[in-house]
Amino acid sequence: MLLHAVVIVGALAMLFPFAWTVITSITPGAGLTLRPQLWPSDPSLEAYATLFAERPFARVVLNSLGLAVATTVIQLVTSATAAYAFSRLPFRGRGVVFAIYLATMMVPLQVLIVPLFAELRAFGLLNTYLGALLPSFASAFGIFLLRQAINQVPRELDEAATLDGAGHGRIFLSIILPNIRPALATLTIFAFMGSWNSFLWPLVVLRDPELQTLPIALAGLQGQYTTAWDVVMAGSVVSVLPMLALYLIAQKHIIQGVASAGLK
Amino acid sequence: MSILAAPQAIAEAAESAPPTRMPAAAPRAGRSRAARVRYALVVLAFLLPSAIPLALFVIGPMIAAVWISLHDWNLIAPMRFVGLDNFASLLADPATGDVFLHTVGYIIGYLPLVYVGGLLLALALNQALKGRSLWRGIYFLPVVTSWIVVALVWRWLLNPSTGIVNTALAGLGIDGPGWWTDPAWAMPSIVLASAWKDVGFVMVILLAGLQAINPDLYDAARVDGAGPWRRLWSITLPMLSPSTFFVVVISLINGFQVFDQVYAMTGGGPGGASQVVVQQIYDLTFRYGAAGEAAALSWMLFAVILAVTVVQIIGQKRWVHYV
Structure with missing residues (x-):
């Protein structure tokens, strides 16, 4: 059939661009010859060796990994606590506060770039990991996602725990969190x-090559090796692999998370 | 990605503003002062971890951006108040029109491509097709890849002299274009790479929409003698309109903010042919030392995005059918 x-x-x-990226990365001198080789006559890992020898590339990979893990842990904490408040702790003006939180999702990062740069410079946080992390400490998207999940947890569970003498901290940790695991995984x-x-x-705040993250270093590689496409593609392979691994493990969660966003 | 749920989220927040149910732990007026203070502290403990960063790193800078946009400032020397001069000089500068035009050109190329592509794929995968989740997984692969990698890989595929695309075209006897090195082809190259990256995202959204359509509708239409095209026009597309709306809103918001792939593929070149608004904000700030103008331009961009989004939300009544 035509659709098939x-x-x-x-x-x-x-799939082809991914395959071509890998093939190019093991083709020494790719980009120098006029005819691209569909399969290298002498495949080698030379480009990977160049990559890790000439730039602090191992450090760059660790930077990316560390920042991603830290961002994730921080956002899980700030999103879960805020979501609990918006779902379970009524207070005057809560609707307005929640609307303000959500409105921050509409503000493009570009509007914040100049003042954020000036602010972090005033705090002496340019070229620091903390400076790279701070603007993503809280995620309105994450708060919204987890609040939806907490709203689904039956309130009878809280009430039973309250009768047993549990406070909000206990209810949050031992009742709410275990019941919203799928949403926590998605976030x-x-x-x-x-x-x-x-x-x-990261491009704006991390100028020191030792502190850079993968996307920034990759963009820089291209400037440095204008014709050494094997090196640039090797960098691309290294930067895609961890994301690819995560994707293969969690494909269902990722696609369902996106799909459900469009339904409503 | 953070912008993903914004429009419905805000609508929903407005609906849910008054707390409809008071849980057991709600503070009652008659409770002691100490208990009320204790409760307030609990609320603060849960809210402050998110409220402080949002106030300091989103809301504060947002307000500061207004202030900065009214000043002449190169990030170093003291700020000098100039009123609305930055806005005036941006409006007088032909480059401003150009960067908006290029950005709109990007959207005009990109949106039909990802929508039609995503729709075709979603329709195909919605049929009883073997290994649907495998195909879906393949199409979604570029979505999780970073823009920088996508841009670099496409820069290499579309390399005018040694790239595989032009080599293949030459094999067919076609003289391939200069792609990102040619002012006329720079933006189409960026559009191509972007559509390749995002088509799987659009497909997943539309596929979820297709699967929510009640199959009885198709049976009824068949009984009435409606052919496949008629069913597509009269049932599928109208029933899919909420998902289409979501795709269009998100694509326009993201489209106006296009930056990463432009920065890595062309840097706005050659000769400014693919310079977009965000690249211009970046360059004004960090290359030309015109932070005031950059802040003003960022507010103009925000205003445009907001206006376009609001117009769509108002206009949806005319064409979006909610069941």
């Missing part, structure tokens, strides 16, 4: 992915 042919041809078009993936792939803010 579309699916198959399209899938090849999706973990999105937070990690967001940090791992983020570009504009």
Whole structure:
């Protein structure tokens, strides 16, 4: 059938650039010869060796990993606590506060770049990991996601715990959190992915090559090795692999998280 | 990604503003002062971890951006108040029109491509097709890849002299274009790479929408003698309109903010041919030392995005059918 042919041809078009990236990365001198080789005559890992020898690339990978893990943990904590307040702790003006929280999602990062840069410079936080982390300490998206999940947890569970003498801290930790694991998993993936792939803010705040993250270092590689495409593609492979691993493990969560966002 | 749920989220917040149910632990007026203070402290303990960073790193800078936009400032020397001069000089500068035009050009190329592509794939995968989750997984792969990697890989695929695309075209006897090195082809190259990255995202959203359509509708239409095209026009597309709306809103918001792939593929070149608004904000701030103008331009961009989004939310009544 025609539609099936579309699916198959399209899938090849999706996969080919990935395959070509890997092939190029093991083709010494790719980009120097006029005719690209579909398979290298002498495949080698030379480009990877160059990559890790000439730039603090191992450090860059660790930077990205560390920042992604830290962002994820911090956002899980700040989102879960705020979501609990918005779901379970009534107070005057809560609706307004929640609307303000959500409105922050609409503000593009570009509007904040200049003042944020000036602010973090005043705090002496340029070229620090903390400076890279601070703007993503809280995520309105994460708060919204977890609040939806907490709203689904039956209130009878809280009430029973209250009768047993549990306070809000206990209810939060031992009743709410275990009951919203799937939403926590979804947020973990999105937070990690967001940090791992983020570009504009790290580009602005992390100028020191030792502190840079993968996307920034990759963009820099391209300037440095204008014709050594094997090295640039090796860098791309290294930067895609962890995300790919996470994707293969959590594919269901990721796709369902996105799909449900469009339904409503 | 953070912008993902924004429009519905805000609508929903407005609905849920008054707390509809008071849980057992709600503070009652008759409770002692100490108990009320204790409760307030509990609320603060839960809210402050998120409220402080949002106030300091989103809301504060947002207000500061207004202040900065009214000043002449190169990030170093003291700020000098200039009123609305930054806005005036941006409006007088032809480059401003150009960067908005390029950005809109990007959207005009990108949106039909990802929507039609995503729709075709979603329709195909919605049929009883073997290994649906495998195909879906393949198409979603570029979505989780960073923009920088996508841009670099496409820069290499579309390399005018040694890239595989032009080599393949040459094999067919076609003289391939200069892609990102040619002012006329720079933006189409960026559009192509972006559509490749995002088509799987659109497909997943539309597929979820398709699967929510009641199959009885199709049976009824078949009984009435409606052919496949008729069913597509009269049932599928109208029933899919909420998902389409979501895709269009998100694509326009993200489209106006296009930056990463432009920065890595062309840097706005050649000769400014693919310079977009955000790249211009970045350059004004960090290359030309015009932070005041950059802040003003960022507010203009925000105003445009907001206006476009609001117009769509108002206009949806005309074409979006909610069940």
